[in-house]
Amino acid sequence: MEGHFESGPAALNLFGIPDAREGKVKYGIGIPGALSFLVHSDFSKPLPGLNDFPEKDRPPIMVPFVSYHLMAGVGGLLIALSLLGLILLWRGTLFTRRWLMWLFVGAVLGPVVCNQAGWVAAEVGRQPFIVYPKQAVEWDGGKAKISTSYEGLRTDVGLSNRRVVTTPQVLASILMFGFIYLLLFVVWVYVLNDKIQHGPDYHPAEPMTTSEGLLDAATANKPAGGDSLTEARNEAQVVEAN
Amino acid sequence: MEATALQMTWFVLLGVLMAGYAILDGFDLGVGILHLFARGDQERRVFMTSIGPIWDGNAVWLVVLGGATFAAFPNAYAAAFSGFYLGFMLLLCCLIFRGVSMEFRSKRPSGLWRGFWDVAFSASSTLATFLFGVVVGNCMRGLPLGADGDFTRPLGLADLLNPYSVLTGLFAVSAFAYTARTTCTSRPRASCRCGSRAGCGGRSSCSWRPTWC
Numbered sequence: 001m002e003g004h005f006e007s008g009p010a011a012l013n014l015f016g017i018p019d020a021r022e023g024k025v026k027y028g029i030g031i032p033g034a035l036s037f038l039v040h041s042d043f044s045k046p047l048p049g050l051n052d053f054p055e056k057d058r059p060p061i062m063v064p065f066v067s068y069h070l071m072a073g074v075g076g077l078l079i080a081l082s083l084l085g086l087i088l089l090w091r092g093t094l095f096t097r098r099w100l101m102w103l104f105v106g107a108v109l110g111p112v113v114c115n116q117a118g119w120v121a122a123e124v125g126r127q128p129f130i131v132y133p134k135q136a137v138e139w140d141g142g143k144a145k146i147s148t149s150y151e152g153l154r155t156d157v158g159l160s161n162r163r164v165v166t167t168p169q170v171l172a173s174i175l176m177f178g179f180i181y182l183l184l185f186v187v188w189v190y191v192l193n194d195k196i197q198h199g200p201d202y203h204p205a206e207p208m209t210t211s212e213g214l215l216d217a218a219t220a221n222k223p224a225g226g227d228s229l230t231e232a233r234n235e236a237q238v239v240e241a242n
Numbered sequence: 243m244e245a246t247a248l249q250m251t252w253f254v255l256l257g258v259l260m261a262g263y264a265i266l267d268g269f270d271l272g273v274g275i276l277h278l279f280a281r282g283d284q285e286r287r288v289f290m291t292s293i294g295p296i297w298d299g300n301a302v303w304l305v306v307l308g309g310a311t312f313a314a315f316p317n318a319y320a321a322a323f324s325g326f327y328l329g330f331m332l333l334l335c336c337l338i339f340r341g342v343s344m345e346f347r348s349k350r351p352s353g354l355w356r357g358f359w360d361v362a363f364s365a366s367s368t369l370a371t372f373l374f375g376v377v378v379g380n381c382m383r384g385l386p387l388g389a390d391g392d393f394t395r396p397l398g399l400a401d402l403l404n405p406y407s408v409l410t411g412l413f414a415v416s417a418f419a420y421t422a423r424t425t426c427t428s429r430p431r432a433s434c435r436c437g438s439r440a441g442c443g444g445r446s447s448c449s450w451r452p453t454w455c
Contacts, residue, residue, distance in 0.1 A: 161392040164324045169396060173331040180338055187342075191349045 002035055003028075003065050007049040007144040010035035015073070018065045020058075023051060025065075048137050048144035057128065064125035071117040078110045130158035252314035259310060263303035265421070270297040272422025274340060274367025275415060277360060283353075286360060290344055292426075298341070317391045325385065325393035329373055329402055336370035339363070368415055375414030379407030 003018030016028025033043035088094035133152030270293035347359035
């Protein structure tokens with residue numbers, strides 16, 4: 001996800017364009033060693049790079065890199081936007097800024113984008129495995145030696161039997177789900193808009209349901225013999241005994 | 243091939259799960275099947291709210307059934323979920339529409355809106371039940387299992403809907419509707435009470451009113 005090709009201390013990129021053929025991140029701006037710090041709490045500790053793994057075990061690099069950074073970036077923007085809103089609320093000028101209100105309306109899409117992008121990063125990033133192999137790293141000078149104790153399962157063995165589940169069937173199910181989600185989206189927007197147009201309900205408090213009224217009602221039924229129910233019961237027993 | 247004690251236990255457990263699902267969710271699927279026979283908005287609302295708090299709990303039996311099959315008999319799971327791909331996808335579609343129509347129906351007062359979700363609710367409940375019956379019918383009739391444990395060919399709708407399976411499907415629909423009808427009428431006093439609380443009188447509709455409000 002960070003396009004870390006050469007073994008060694010790894011950077012945390014703000015953005016960049018990973019190039020698998022040249023084996024480096026182009027136009028990248030990042031914090032050197034920050035990824036090593038996240039893993040080992042040490043900026044100078046080396047991490048094994050993609051180049052030390054066999055080519056057939058490497059995931060496609062572009063999609064996870066871009067989608068992961070999209071997720072983290074949009075998430076950061078949303079946090080910044082919330083903080084900005086908080087500061088303006090504190091200063092009492094939040095609701096006078098129309099442009100910011102529109103920005104907040106658009107920001108509703110942000111978490112959805114994060115969700116989808118993060119999902120894509122996870123699913124593409126785990127390729128070509130459906131069950132990950134168990135691997136250990138041994139350092140030989142600056143070079144990482146990967147030893148595999150469990151081979152894992154590759155994605156192509158996890159596929160359904162193509163004799164049974166055919167391409168048109170899969171296409172049909174994708175179309176079906178696409179249609180359902182499209183329909184639900186339209187309905188959802190319609191109902192949501194309806195709710196927003198309607199606004200919240202105001203329930204004016206009725207006299208007897210206010211706390212004062214309730215207290216009056218409770219004390220009006222006070223049992224004879226004071227506030228305590230035990231005393232009241234004792235009195236009742238005395239009455240029965242008589 | 244000899245079955246181990248563990249396999250036998252799981253086989254029995256799966257039977258228990260399937261029976262539990264048929265009894266419990268059979269009731270609320272049946273309420274869905276009968277939904278269009280209920281007259282008037284009030285009565286239909288009582289129908290839906292009667293299963294509102296329990297239907298998703300009952301559906302968990304189906305989820306557990308699927309999960310247990312996956313864990314206990316992975317080969318059977320793979321064969322069934324691949325072989326019945328289209329049928330299961332249609333079933334999923336029905337179950338989605340069932341849940342959604344219960345959520346959305348009350349959101350707007352318009353008759354067209356409610357009518358649409360009423361039909362969606364009833365049709366999806368009926369089709370889901372029918373598909374359960376069709377799958378069971380096909381299992382009893384025999385499946386084209388190959389030597390590798392998978393089906394030898396994909397089962398299209400034309401294969402699934404043979405006369406025998408259509409009959410078992412219709413049987414499932416009538417059985418679930420029957421369950422719902424008897425459960426609804428078995429406690430008329432409770433039904434009437436909750437009916438009067440909802441503010442609608444009339445003895446004729448009392449017998450229709452389900453028990454849990």
